[in-house]
Amino acid sequence: MAVEIRPETFSLVLFDVEEIRALTEQLVAQIGLPRDASVTVEVDETTPLGYAHVTSLSPVMLSLESGALEDPKRPRQMDPVGSADVLGRLLFEVRDRLDPAFGEAPASGDLTLPEASAWQAYCVGRLGRLGHHVQRQRRLYHFRNRHAFSDAADAAFDRLWNGDGLTWADIVAESNGALAAQPA
Amino acid sequence: MRKSFPVEDLARDARFVRVPIMERITDPRNAFQEQAGSSSRRAAGRLTPERPDAPDAARALMHGIFVGEIQALEGAGRTCWDFEVGAGDEEGVPEVPFELKLDMARQCWDEARHCEISIKLSDHMGTELGEFSENTFLYEAACNPDPVLRLTGVNRALEGLAIDVFNTMREFGELAGDPILEFCEDWMLADEVTHVKMGSDWLRRLTVNDKDRQKRALEFQRVVDKLFSLGGFRGEEEDSPVRLARRFRELAGFKEAEMDTLAEVAREARSEMEAQVARNKIAVTG
Numbered sequence: 001m002a003v004e005i006r007p008e009t010f011s012l013v014l015f016d017v018e019e020i021r022a023l024t025e026q027l028v029a030q031i032g033l034p035r036d037a038s039v040t041v042e043v044d045e046t047t048p049l050g051y052a053h054v055t056s057l058s059p060v061m062l063s064l065e066s067g068a069l070e071d072p073k074r075p076r077q078m079d080p081v082g083s084a085d086v087l088g089r090l091l092f093e094v095r096d097r098l099d100p101a102f103g104e105a106p107a108s109g110d111l112t113l114p115e116a117s118a119w120q121a122y123c124v125g126r127l128g129r130l131g132h133h134v135q136r137q138r139r140l141y142h143f144r145n146r147h148a149f150s151d152a153a154d155a156a157f158d159r160l161w162n163g164d165g166l167t168w169a170d171i172v173a174e175s176n177g178a179l180a181a182q183p184a
Numbered sequence: 185m186r187k188s189f190p191v192e193d194l195a196r197d198a199r200f201v202r203v204p205i206m207e208r209i210t211d212p213r214n215a216f217q218e219q220a221g222s223s224s225r226r227a228a229g230r231l232t233p234e235r236p237d238a239p240d241a242a243r244a245l246m247h248g249i250f251v252g253e254i255q256a257l258e259g260a261g262r263t264c265w266d267f268e269v270g271a272g273d274e275e276g277v278p279e280v281p282f283e284l285k286l287d288m289a290r291q292c293w294d295e296a297r298h299c300e301i302s303i304k305l306s307d308h309m310g311t312e313l314g315e316f317s318e319n320t321f322l323y324e325a326a327c328n329p330d331p332v333l334r335l336t337g338v339n340r341a342l343e344g345l346a347i348d349v350f351n352t353m354r355e356f357g358e359l360a361g362d363p364i365l366e367f368c369e370d371w372m373l374a375d376e377v378t379h380v381k382m383g384s385d386w387l388r389r390l391t392v393n394d395k396d397r398q399k400r401a402l403e404f405q406r407v408v409d410k411l412f413s414l415g416g417f418r419g420e421e422e423d424s425p426v427r428l429a430r431r432f433r434e435l436a437g438f439k440e441a442e443m444d445t446l447a448e449v450a451r452e453a454r455s456e457m458e459a460q461v462a463r464n465k466i467a468v469t470g
Contacts, residue, residue, distance in 0.1 A: 012212045012213050012468070013213070045213065046213055046216035047213060047217075048211060048213045048214075049237070050237065050240070051236070066213065072244070072315060072317065073203070073314070073316065073317045074201065074203075074317070075203060075207055075208065075211060075317075076211065076213075113236060135310050137307070138239075138240075138243065138309070138310030138311070139310070140310065141239055141243070141309045141310045142239045144362070145233060145238065145239045145360050145362070146239075148361060149363065149364070182361075183361075
C-alpha cells in the first residue's frame with residue numbers, strides 16, 4: 001500500500017506530513033482497502049475551510065481543505081482525532097465505492113445534501129466501531145438538518161449508524177424514507 | 185474581592201482554550217481569500233441551511249454564543265461589584281445608582297439562564313463544551329473603569345451583537361425546521377432586547393447633564409461596534425454571516441440613524457480587514 005501526501009511540506013499550516021501519512025496508513029489497514037491500493041491525500045492549505053471529498057478511485061485520491069484536519073482550538077495545527085474522523089469517513093466511502101455489491105453511487109459532487117449526510121452517518125458509525133472517537137450526536141444533528149427533526153428521521157439515522165453491509169440503494173431508501181416522513 | 189477583574193484571570197477549566205483575535209486575523213491562509221463579492225467559494229458566507237457546512241457552522245457559532253454568555257455574565261456581575269452606590273457626580277469616584285446594580289443583577293440572572301440554555305443547545309447539536317476556541321474580546325469590552333462607558337460597551341455594543349447573532353440563529357433554526365433551536369434563540373433574543381434597552385436608558389439617564397461624557401460613551405461604543413463587526417462577519421452585505429437585526433434593534437431603542445451608522449461601521453471594519461488581508465498576501469506571496 002502506498003500513501004502519498006500532497007504537498008510534501010506545508011508552509012501555511014503547521015501540519016506534519018508523516019503524521020498524516022501514518023494516520024492514513026492505519027485507517028486504510030483498519031478499514032480494509034485492497035492491499036495494492038495507492039492512496040493520495042491532497043490538502044489545500046490555502047484555505048481554512050473544511051471541505052473534504054473523494055475525487056478519484058483509481059488511484060484513490062482524497063481532496064481536503066486544510067480546515068478539515070485542523071484543530072478547532074489551535075489555529076493551523078492538526079487535530080489527530082478530528083483528522084481520523086474525516087479521513088476515516090472518506091476511506092469508508094472509498095471502500096463502499098470499490099465494492100461491486102454496494103452499487104453505483106453518484107460522484108461526490110453530485111450527491112444531494114440528504115444523501116451525503118445519510119452516507120456519512122453510515123461511514124462514521126462504522127468508524128466508531130473500529131474504536132475511533134466519533135461524535136454520534138453531531139452526526140445525528142447533521143442528519144436531522146438534512147431530513148427532518150422527527151422520530152422517523154431519528155429511526156432512519158439509527159439504522160444507518162448501526163448498519164453494516166448496506167448498499168447504496170439501502171442508504172437512498174433510508175434517506176428518502178426520512179424525507180417522506182417530514183412533518184407538514 | 186478585587187475590583188475590575190483582568191481578563192487574563194477569568195476562571196476556565198482545561199477544556200477551554202483561548203485564541204487571540206489577532207491570531208485569526210494574521211493567519212497566512214487569509215491572504216488567499218478572494219475579495220468580497222467573488223463567486224468563488226473561498227469564504228463561508230451567510231449562514232443558511234443550503235450551505236454544505238451549515239450544521240457545523242451553526243455548531244461553531246452556537247459555541248461562540250455559549251462562551252459569549254459566560255463573558256456577559258462575568259461582565260454584568262463585575263458591574264454589580266466594581267462600582268459604589270452613589271450619585272456619581274464626584275470627580276474620580278466611580279459611582280452608580282442602586283437601581284443600575286439591580287438591573288445588572290437581573291441581567292446576571294438572565295445570562296446564567298442563557299449559559300444553561302446554550303449548554304443544552306450544544307448537547308442538542310452534538311457539540312462538546314470547549315470543542316472550539318474561546319475569544320475573550322467580549323469581556324474585554326466590559327472592563328472600562330467608567331460605568332457609563334462600560335454600560336455602553338456591554339449593553340449597547342455587546343448585547344446589540346447578541347441581538348444580531350441570536351436573530352441569525354433563530355432564522356437558521358426556522359429554515360432548518362429545528363424548533364428547539366428556533367424557540368430557544370427567540371427566548372434569549374427577547375432578553376437581549378431588554379438588556380440593550382437597559383443600556384440605552386442608563387446612558388441617557390446618567391449623561392443627561394453631561395453631554396461630554398455621553399459623547400465619549402458613544403465614541404467608545406463606535407470603537408467596540410467596529411471591533412464586534414469582526415471584519416465584516418456582522419454587517420449588512422449579502423454575504424455577511426451575521427446580519428444586522430434592524431427590527432429587534434429598533435425594539436431595543438436604537439434609532440434608524442444609529443443603525444445606519446452601525447452599518448457604516450461594519451463596512452469600515454470589512455474594508456480594514458480586506459486591507460489587512462491584502463497586506464498579509466504581500467507578506468506571504470511577495
